[in-house]
Amino acid sequence: MSLANLRLPVIQAPMFLLSGPEMVIASCRAGIVGSFPAPNARSSEILEAWLQQITTALAEFDNPPPWAINLVMHNTNPRRFDDLALAVKYRAPLVITALGSPREAVEAVHSYGGKVYADVNNIGFARKAAETGVDGLALICSGAGGHTGELSPFAFIDEVRSFFNGDIILSGAVGSGRAIKAAEVLGADYVYMGTRFIATDECLAADGYKEMVVEASGVDIVTSDSVTGVKANWLRKSLTQAGYDLNNMPAAGEINFLEAAGDSKRWRDIWAAGQAVATVTQRDSIADVVAQLEAEYNAIRI
8 A cells, every 4th residue: 555646644444334335435536545344244245245346346447546444353253264364355455453463464464465554542552563563553542433542642653653663544533634734743654534434425324423423523522431341432412312321321341342243222323433523514425525634634834
């Protein structure tokens, strides 16, 4: 994957239940990296159909833009090796691992020239992932939508750069072209942008979810580990609608991929977003969002 081939150094973040093949294709056509989590395809057969759809659509380019598949490598995910095999079969340019060690993906993806990035939300995980030979680290910082980190991007990037020379993706409250430029100044090669794309036409989010994102601001984001057992940022209104008492949230549950990835009420009715949610002011296409980001990005002179 080459930064030179991208319109902006942006990866449309792989969002659970929200990113599908249409989102990936639209993002790539707009000049950024499109991505999706493999578990969004509810079976291996559906996943293969999605990969066929993506690769066929992007074959129209002489130099196809890069796309990414996000593999959940947690040991409670029984599909992790089957999903990896499909990523290899369709030669995913970028494989992003999450919730587990990337070690088992590195050799397989490198065998055809693909790159492996690992999502990490603290320094310890960053060191462990770096030791496996990954090409990049996605630093999940404070403010990220969904499963989040607790470190400031200033501290996280500086410490990781002291022991890692590969690519760095910065994730956490990046919602504008100005923020993209700022991430580059900090030392990032790319940024994840998830929340900024929730209200787009191509996103799989329900209409109510999209409208809630458009209406929300930073005060509407609640950080809690009560929903999935891992600290995550949620839309306040969706928590209260689901019956949660924000002043008396339950204790964190046990992390279990099988339950978390299922089509459960908590994932359908409790909606995630990051602290940069106020940058989303209307529903739009991905192409229009990227055009706006590019204008903001190019307006910054350093």
